[in-house]
Amino acid sequence: MGDQRAKRNEDKGQGISPAREMPPPDDVSTVSLLRELVAHLRKNRTQLREEWARRITAAKLLGAMTSEEMFAEATSVYDNYVEVLETGAVEALQAYARDLSERIIPRGVETDEVVGIVLLLRDVLARSLFAKYQTDFQLLNRILDAYEPAANRIANTVAVGFVQERERIIRQQQEAIRELSTPVLQVRERLLILPIIGVIDSQRARQLTEQLLRGIRTNRAKVVVIDITGVAAMDATVANHLVQTVEASRLLGATVIVTGLSPEIAQTLVTIGVDLGKMNTVGDLQGGIEEAERLLGYKVTPFSEISQQPI
């Protein structure tokens, strides 16, 4: 029996293609078989669900969830699974998979766990079908013919939905990082600082420059300190972006001071021969702000020294 089943799985191999529309089960016998199947699964819901939950625990899947949560989730997956087997409505399943992913991804559930539990359910249900129809081999064959393609599609849809949800979250986070990582801050009247952290690519450099130029305009800045302590590496392209930023700021009448060049970056820049002659560089952010204050005509004096002076 096992051999035959393996062979059938091979034949159904082409059924595993992501997000494919489920063809309407036009074959009357398939429809009636699926209906019988669904009735069986509904009848044995409690028992099969428990069996499934037991198998999930045994396989150490969904470790991030408590057993109650897991059981609740398993119940709803089970019901949806059976419903899709009955109606063949892939859209509803896709929506459910998205919803499920939204709930479980923040809990640290991995892709292999999700695929694992769906495949376990498929296995649990198949075994229950074996047990029920083991006396009638012909009928079992036809039942499995109806069941397996549908089950494969469900596994597929859930896996694809999960991965898509992940990708959506990654995209969203990238966007957020991009937005957050380029703050233009005013530290004093007419003095802005722009701390750059992480990797600068062309797109980010452009965004950075645009944001800085807008900041210069709205804050009427005269001096800008760009701190690149948080930039790990710099190549010729990035250095040229920096030079462009400095020059564009100058066209708006602002002086730029670049601070926080690490020894490695300094060496790289000298080696590749980027012309940083137009740039005003100071060792660290503190020095940069002090230089900027000097340019703006500020003098910071400790309060104690002021109070000692005669007024």
Added chain:
Amino acid sequence: MEVPILKQGLYLIASIQAALSDLDLVHLRDALAEKVGKFRARGVIVDVTVLDVMDSFASRTLRDLAHMTRLRGAETVIVGIQPEVAFAMVQLGLTLEGVDTALDLEEGLAFLDKKTKRHASRG
């Protein structure tokens, strides 16, 4: 379209009102170079706030203007370059080298005050 040139104390202020043709720019350059001598001006401000394009000819003409007026005894400062224009300019490699720039008219006046005072104290 003629650019009005206003005299304000020791300075001349050229306030561009609309997009200029190449010929208008050349006229502006020549008029300023001439008026610097006529009014004995110490500084020139060219306000380009309304320009939303600055091509290579325009930036070269402005640079020439600055150098010409400097030779005739007046400092020039370009004011009001828009952020988008500035960004486009550096991408095209037009950086107005050797020309002073300021955010707006007010800043330009403050800049010239500082610069001419320094010259006066030195001289």
